[in-house]
Structures are given as C-alpha cells and as structure tokens.
Amino acid sequence: GHIAATRFIRDQQTRQLDELTEVVLRRSEFAVDFATASLDELASRGLATCAPASLQAIRLHVYQRSAVKDVRLVNSDGSVICSAYSETLEFDKGWVDRADMLASRDSKLMLFRVEQFGGDALGVLRDIGDDKALVAILGINSSLFDIMPAELRAHGEVLLALKNGAQLGEFALDADKTLAHPIDFEKSSARYPLRAVIRIDRSVLSTWNSDVYWPAMAVALALGALFGVLLSRTRRMEGPVADLDRALARGEFKPYFQPIFDLHTGEIRGCEILARWLREDGTVVPPMNFIPLAESSGRIEAMTWQLLGRALADLQPHLKADKDFKLSFNVVPKHMLGAGFVETLRSTVAAARVSARQIVLEVTERDELDDLARAAAVVGELRDYGFRVAIDDVGVGHSGLSRLKGLGANTIKIDKFFVDTITVDASTTTIVEMLVALARDFHMTVVAEGVETEEQVRALISCGVEEGQGYLVAAPLPFAKFSELMVSRRAASAAAAPARDSALVA
Numbered sequence: 001g002h003i004a005a006t007r008f009i010r011d012q013q014t015r016q017l018d019e020l021t022e023v024v025l026r027r028s029e030f031a032v033d034f035a036t037a038s039l040d041e042l043a044s045r046g047l048a049t050c051a052p053a054s055l056q057a058i059r060l061h062v063y064q065r066s067a068v069k070d071v072r073l074v075n076s077d078g079s080v081i082c083s084a085y086s087e088t089l090e091f092d093k094g095w096v097d098r099a100d101m102l103a104s105r106d107s108k109l110m111l112f113r114v115e116q117f118g119g120d121a122l123g124v125l126r127d128i129g130d131d132k133a134l135v136a137i138l139g140i141n142s143s144l145f146d147i148m149p150a151e152l153r154a155h156g157e158v159l160l161a162l163k164n165g166a167q168l169g170e171f172a173l174d175a176d177k178t179l180a181h182p183i184d185f186e187k188s189s190a191r192y193p194l195r196a197v198i199r200i201d202r203s204v205l206s207t208w209n210s211d212v213y214w215p216a217m218a219v220a221l222a223l224g225a226l227f228g229v230l231l232s233r234t235r236r237m238e239g240p241v242a243d244l245d246r247a248l249a250r251g252e253f254k255p256y257f258q259p260i261f262d263l264h265t266g267e268i269r270g271c272e273i274l275a276r277w278l279r280e281d282g283t284v285v286p287p288m289n290f291i292p293l294a295e296s297s298g299r300i301e302a303m304t305w306q307l308l309g310r311a312l313a314d315l316q317p318h319l320k321a322d323k324d325f326k327l328s329f330n331v332v333p334k335h336m337l338g339a340g341f342v343e344t345l346r347s348t349v350a351a352a353r354v355s356a357r358q359i360v361l362e363v364t365e366r367d368e369l370d371d372l373a374r375a376a377a378v379v380g381e382l383r384d385y386g387f388r389v390a391i392d393d394v395g396v397g398h399s400g401l402s403r404l405k406g407l408g409a410n411t412i413k414i415d416k417f418f419v420d421t422i423t424v425d426a427s428t429t430t431i432v433e434m435l436v437a438l439a440r441d442f443h444m445t446v447v448a449e450g451v452e453t454e455e456q457v458r459a460l461i462s463c464g465v466e467e468g469q470g471y472l473v474a475a476p477l478p479f480a481k482f483s484e485l486m487v488s489r490r491a492a493s494a495a496a497a498p499a500r501d502s503a504l505v506a
C-alpha cells in the first residue's frame with residue numbers, strides 16, 4: 001500500500017509538472033505565432049518603412065498588442081535601420097548578428113535574445129524581401145509563472161531559453177533564493193528553437209499533494225484496482241487539464257461557423273466549424289489557447305465529438321434543405337487514425353440525419369501523418385462511406401507533394417500565408433498556380449484560406465482557385481449570426497436574380 005501510494009503520488013506530480021511545462025512552451029510558441037502574424041500584417045499593409053507615417057502606424061499596431069514591445073526594420077544581416085519606438089534602442093545592451101540567430105524549423109523566422117536594461121526580450125525576425133526584414137521584440141513576462149500551483153511557487157522557478165542556451169526569462173517568487181535540490185521538467189519546441197523548464201526543489205515534492213497519501217494508502221489496501229481510478233480523479237482536480245475537463249463536462253466548447261464561398265459569385269457553399277471556449281464569465285477563448293493542450297492531454301477527441309455533435313444539431317435543417325451545402329470540421333491525424341473513429345463518425349452523422357456526402361474532414365498538414373499507408377487506408381474507408389477529406393494548411397506543413405497525392409483526399413486548403421502574399425509576391429502566384437495544377441491532376445478541389453480583399457479574390461481566380469474562406473465574407477461566427485448571414489445573403493441573391501435573368505434574356 002505504501003509503495004503503491006508513494007509511487008502513484010510521484011507519477012501524478014511528474015505528469016502534472018510535465019503538463020505545466022508544456023503549457024509554458026505552448027504559450028511561448030503562441031507568442032511567436034502572434035508576433036509573426038503581426039509582422040506579416042504590417043508588411044502586407046506596406047508599413048515596412050522608416051517613413052514617419054509608417055512608424056506611427058506601427059506604434060499604434062504595437063500599442064494594441066501588449067505582447068509586442070517594439071517593431072524594428074532591419075537589413076538582411078540583422079543590423080537595425082529604424083525602430084518604431086526609437087528611444088527603446090537606448091535600452092539595448094547588445095544586438096546579435098544574424099549569423100548568431102536561430103532559425104525556426106521551417107526556416108521562415110530567426111529567433112534571438114535581445115539583451116536590454118530592465119529585462120531581456122525575444123526577437124523574432126521575418127524576412128520581407130528587398131534585403132530587409134522586420135523584427136518583433138517580444139516581452140517575456142511573469143505570466144509564465146502564473147501557471148505554477150500556489151504551493152510550489154516558493155519552491156520553484158520557470159525558465160524560458162533559446163536552444164543555444166541564451167536565457168530569455170527566469171521567474172521565481174524570490175529571485176535570491178537558490179533551490180537546494182533542484183529537479184528539472186523540460187520541454188523543447190518542435191517548431192521554434194525554444195526550451196521551457198520548470199525547476200522545483202525536490203524536497204517540496206514530498207509534501208506537495210501529500211494529503212492524497214492516506215486516502216491512497218487506504219484505498220490501495222482495501223480496493224486494489226479501484227485505487228488507480230480514484231486517485232487519478234484526485235489528480236484531475238487541479239491544473240489546466242482539469243479546466244479542460246470541467247469545460248467539456250459543462251459543454252463550454254462551442255462551434256463557430258465560417259463561410260466557405262464561391263470566389264466567382266460569392267455564394268456560400270459551406271462552412272468550417274472552428275472551436276471557441278465560451279467561459280462562464282462570458283469570455284471567449286480562442287482555439288490556440290486550448291487546442292494544443294487538448295491535443296497533448298488527449299482531450300481533443302472528446303472535444304471534437306462534442307463540437308461536431310453541436311454543429312450538426314444547429315445546421316441540420318439547413319443541411320437537409322440544401323444537399324450541396326458542406327460542413328467541414330477539423331480533426332487531428334492521431335484521432336482520425338485511432339480505433340473506432342470511422343464508426344463513431346458514421347453513427348454521429350447518421351444520428352443527426354445528415355448525409356455523409358455533406359461532411360468534410362479537415363486534416364491538418366501541420367502534424368505529421370507518420371504512417372501514410374494507414375492514413376490513406378482510413379481516408380479510403382471514409383470516402384467509401386461518402387465523407388470528403390480536405391488537407392488543411394497546405395504549403396506550410398509537412399506534406400511533400402507525394403504525401404498530398406498519397407493520402408487520397410478530395411480537397412486541398414491553401415494556407416493563408418499564400419493568400420496574404422499573392423498580390424505582392426510573384427513567386428506566390430507561381431506556387432498557387434502549381435498547387436491548382438497539381439490538385440487538378442489528382443482530381444482535387446482547392447479552397448483558399450484567409451481571403452480578406454477583393455484584390456486577393458481576383459488573383460486567386462486568375463490562378464484557377466474556385467472557393468475561398470476568409471474575413472472578406474465573414475470571420476467565424478456563432479450559429480445565430482451565421483444563420484442571419486445566410487438568410488441575408490440568400491435574400492440579396494434572390495433580389496438580384498430578376499435583374500440577372502433579364503440581362504440574360506436581353
């Protein structure tokens with residue numbers, strides 16, 4: 001009993017600290033994603049210059065994004081040309097050469113430490129062409145420390161570093177206190193050269209959660225097998241994963257609906273459901289704040305079924321009335337390849353009285369489909385039942401061209417990155433044309449993601465893309481708003497029909 005209880009508590013602590021370290025890392029990755037999106041937006045708005053008007057617009061952009069402290073325009077060697085807040089240059093203790101910056105896995109970003117008086121920061125460099133680059137200066141703040149359970153705060157620290165060892169931040173309740181017997185929980189990012197560490201004094205682990213000991217001992221002695229189950233419930237009572245479990249139990253994850261439209265006519269042909277966490281206090285949490293943890297903690301399966309069930313119930317009347325309308329949902333490869341997935345999907349869709357032909361599974365290309373042969377077999381089975389499969393985020397993920405073909409999907413979704421640059425970068429046009437040609441050869445359709453302007457629509461049409469999704473028509477909307485949009489679009493199109501018909505007759 002004693003051995004089982006002690007070992008259980010140790011495993012429980014290790015798992016919990018591993019999860020917390022993962023959260024620190026995911027938050028940092030998210031900050032880099034956020035910075036990259038900010039830089040892309042600035043570049044696409046033509047603001048990557050030192051003109052006073054550009055710098056003023058950048059300062060407004062920075063002001064509205066608290067994570068980004070500053071934005072600088074630099075030469076291709078990394079040397080600074082100008083800074084949105086020129087006075088911050090005086091806080092720099094140094095500035096690394098580009099040769100010493102570390103590349104992201106996809107080589108599109110360079111990360112480096114910016115040593116500053118008053119606290120180091122993380123520099124994220126993004127090339128923008130013409131031998132220039134933009135750098136976002138990201139403040140690393142003590143919010144990383146917030147995730148520590150209260151009883152560990154005085155006995156631990158959280159560290160964030162680059163893979164070359166350059167430390168970006170170190171947070172401890174008492175910075176002067178040294179940990180007598182430190183034990184490290186460490187995670188490295190697969191996408192960025194980042195490393196998160198939670199360092200805990202070993203001695204606190206013997207008391208942390210020790211109130212679980214006696215119940216564990218009693219249950220272990222008395223009930224044997226039931227022991228594990230009861231204590232794993234205790235384990236789940238605290239921490240970010242417990243928050244997910246509670247939210248799942250309360251049904252707080254809701255589908256938002258984003259239209260997928262015909263680029264030529266603007267007609268809404270379908271929608272993608274995107275998860276939002278509607279908390280009790282009314283806040284709406286975006287998916288990047290919980291999907292990574294849901295994936296790593298194994299909650300993504302339950303969340304996906306919950307979202308799909310809800311979306312099917314909401315959209316059922318519309319799906320029934322318009323048999324060409326398609327409902328797309330995101331599924332992670334691990335879930336799709338898991339036991340019983342196809343059967344559960346069939347029964348969920350059948351129970352909602354919806355045709356499989358109207359359901360599109362979006363499998364993200366960001367995650368590796370390790371076993372392509374197995375993935376292709378599952379896709380084949382899904383297609384045999386009438387479901388459609390789309391490969392998401394094409395162009396920025398793992399799939400080589402052979403993988404795109406080998407999977408046997410129906411549709412490719414071109415990542416927003418290409419849509420953002422299609423009107424400014426001729427090489428993007430070439431890539432999009434190539435993807436369209438490839439899709440035709442493989443009998444696949446193409447949807448462009450992140451369409452925001454009419455100019456992009458024209459450029460996509462001239463590359464041969466038929467369908468799009470993006471803020472130009474609507475952001476992801478709660479069902480009531482999405483319904484209103486469909487009704488108003490249908491009314492507008494019905495009103496335009498007589499004029500169209502008489503023009504045709506004339």
Ligand SMILES: Nc1nc2c(ncn2[C@@H]2O[C@H](COP(=O)(O)O[C@H]3[C@@H](O)[C@H](n4cnc5c(=O)[nH]c(N)nc54)O[C@@H]3COP(=O)(O)O)[C@@H](O)[C@H]2O)c(=O)[nH]1
Nearest residue numbers: 274275287288291330331332450451452469470471472476
């Ligand atoms: N496994 C699951 N992953 C999910 C689920 N729900 C969302 N996600 C993934 O989270 C990522 C972020 O999603 P979100 O914040 O909803 O962003 C999506 C759109 O809102 C956004 N978008 C669409 N159009 C535009 C645009 O015109 N401009 C602009 N700046 N952003 C736009 O792009 C995201 C599209 O997502 P996707 O098509 O899936 O790539 C995202 O990776 C989701 O996949 C879930 O239920 N399960």
